Amino acid sequence: MTVKTRFAPSPTGYLHVGGARTALYSWLYAKSQGGKFVLRIEDTDIERSTQEAVDAILEGMSWLGLDWDEGPYYQSKRFDRYNEMVEKLLAEDKAYKCYASKELLDEIRAEQEANKEMARYDANHPKIIAVNDAATEGEPCVIRFRNPKEGSVIFNDEIRGNIEIANSQLDDLIIRRSDGSPTYNFCVVVDDWDMGITHVVRGEDHINNTPRQINIYKALGAPIPTFAHCAMILGDDGAKLSKRHGAVSVMQYRDEGYLPNALTNYLVRLGWSHGDQEIFSQQEMIDLFSLNTISKSASAFNTDKLLWLNNHYMKTSDPEYVAGYLQWHMDNQNIDISKGPALTEIIGALSERAKTLVELASSSRYFYEEYEAFDANAAKKHLRPVAKQALILVQTKLLACEDWSDATLQQVIQDTADELEVGMGKVGMPLRVAITGAGQSPSLDVTLRLIGKERSISRISRALEFVVAREAAQ
CATH class of the missing domain: 3.90.800.10 (Glutamyl-tRNA Synthetase; Domain 3)
Structure with a gap:
């Protein structure tokens, strides 16, 4: 027998977290058994079903990487x-x-x-x-x-x-119904029979439908699938997950800067486990997943845990994979990546500090465009008249650099501090504010390399103008 599962959402709203987890479990079980996964759109409710919701479901499934072997089938075309x-x-x-x-x-x-x-x-x-x-x-x-x-x-x-x-x-x-339209419980049975569905994975809210549907299977002479009813997902306050918890749409998680592999890894653990393991590759999920190890108990959605996972995947995934999703956020924030380093370089430099792709894109802006003004607190603390000598000397040494590599740039900063007989911070912090406009960045050698020689020198000149003006005002 070929195992066949299905995900059958109603297009009366977006693909939410609970539906996404059901789809993931159905998809994983089919893959784990060498079977097939069917996508079916249950749009018999003509008045409430919308094309916008259908598109959102398909987009959400594609973004999560839950590809289907058959479908999408539409109930509205099977009357x-x-x-x-x-x-x-x-x-x-x-x-x-x-x-x-x-x-x-x-x-x-x-x-x-x-x-x-x-x-x-x-x-x-x-x-x-x-x-x-x-x-x-x-x-x-x-x-x-x-x-x-x-x-x-x-x-x-x-x-x-x-x-x-x-x-x-x-x-x-x-x-x-009296208008001639078939109802949900009946259509589901006919569809599962015609499509050869062997296993039905769905939420516990369908338990009351199951005996009714089983009687219809029997009346039609159709084989009865195996059922698995998943417990609900709760918010971190213990209440049923709802819009007030931010659970509007799977695509909202894309908009907020999550990677799909982080979300699927998080969702699989909302009710299923393999020992104490927290991080799973997609292949590990497929290899280890089984229906009878899903918990009967409700799971609580924890945003902090999801953020932790997202940061982990941003740091450890193939940079090319992360860059594919970061590109969308760069475009969304109107950052022209043609004017700076490759996104894979940005990911390597900034992903340690960012929890989401939104943060990563926002914090990378100074690599691609000139900052409008210095951060007030950083400038007040580090662009003081006493920093002028360090900025002039480090700029002179950087101008002489022919090898714009991390090691050389690091040595230039060290040589400047040694020559002035000051600590590295007395050179590094004014330089950091000069080239980034703020007081935080990746290591200075990497930051200088990615910004490039010409722009780095220009920004130091801008900082020196600020320092000189401040000195004159005293």
């Missing part, structure tokens, strides 16, 4: 198939027409609640029987699945073990 199966169930008396109006059903529900009975659809209620008996062919109606009344639905959940639901707890759900 003929669903209707064919509805007619099959009608012909076999496994489904029936119901003419009861919404108003009548609301009235019956109110009566049931008043009598402290379970509020549910009851095909044997006298008022429903009367309406159905009086109806004529052609009147608007829904099609309901004739759910078994005896026994139980028992299934072995890969995460939660055996689950048993009595059929008496399940009512006759609608499988086709």
Whole structure:
């Protein structure tokens, strides 16, 4: 048997963190078993589904690197198939027409609640029987699945073990609305059957749907997939993850400067583990992943942990990989990278200090363009008249440099300090403020090399003008 999993989002919103983790688990299980991963867009809710949401889902999946082997399939293009199966169930008396109006059903529900009975659809209620008996062919109606009344639905959940639901707890759900559109629970079953889905990985909020769907699989004579229901993700305050935690869209994490491999590494650990290991390559995830090692307990989203992982991947990933994503942020911040060093050089110099690609791009600006002004605090502290001699001497030595390498530049700074008989900081800090405009940067030799000789000399001259003006003002 070829293992086949699927991710089947509804395009009524963006791809959020919970959906992304479900997609990742489904993708990993298919890959770990040498199987196939299917992407299906469940867009039967015509009024709420949007093309914008479809595009956001596809973009999010692609950004995360979760490529699909089949699809994307769209339920909205399969209505003929669903209707064919509805007619099959009608012909076999496994489904029936119901003419009861919404108003009548609301009235019956109110009566049931008043009598402290379970509020549910009851095909044997006298008022429903009367309406159905009086109806004529052609009147608007829904099609309901004739759910078994005896026994139980028992299934072995890969995460939660055996689950048993009595059929008496399940009512006759609608499988086709009065406007002719099929419903979610029915479409899912037909799709999984037609697409050969063997394993369904989804959130625990679907557990109540599973026994209903299993009964439909049985009625159609379709094989029943193996199910795995993942626990929810909580915010760091213990509440269900929501927009107030910033969980709007996976692409928001791209916008905030996260690498996709950092996010997938973080998501895989929200419910799954392999000992105490925290860092996983994609291949390690595939090799080690299994459904029955997913935790039954809810996981808490921790932004600090994600930031730590992101910094780790920025520092340790192939610089070319990081540069591919950094480019987007440089463009977004209007930084023209043609006017400075290669992005891989910037990553090597600055990634240690930055937690996100947004920070990395922002902190690299002085490598590509002239800073507007000196940082006030840094200039006040380090561009004082006493720094003039050090700046003049180091500029003279740098002008004479033919070898603009790290080692040579470091030696120039050291020689300047030795000649003036001062500590390295008395030369290095004024020089740093001169060439970057601020008081922090990578090591000065690397910073000078990446900025280049001509611009470095020019910036030192600018700093000297500032120092001289300050000296004159005293």
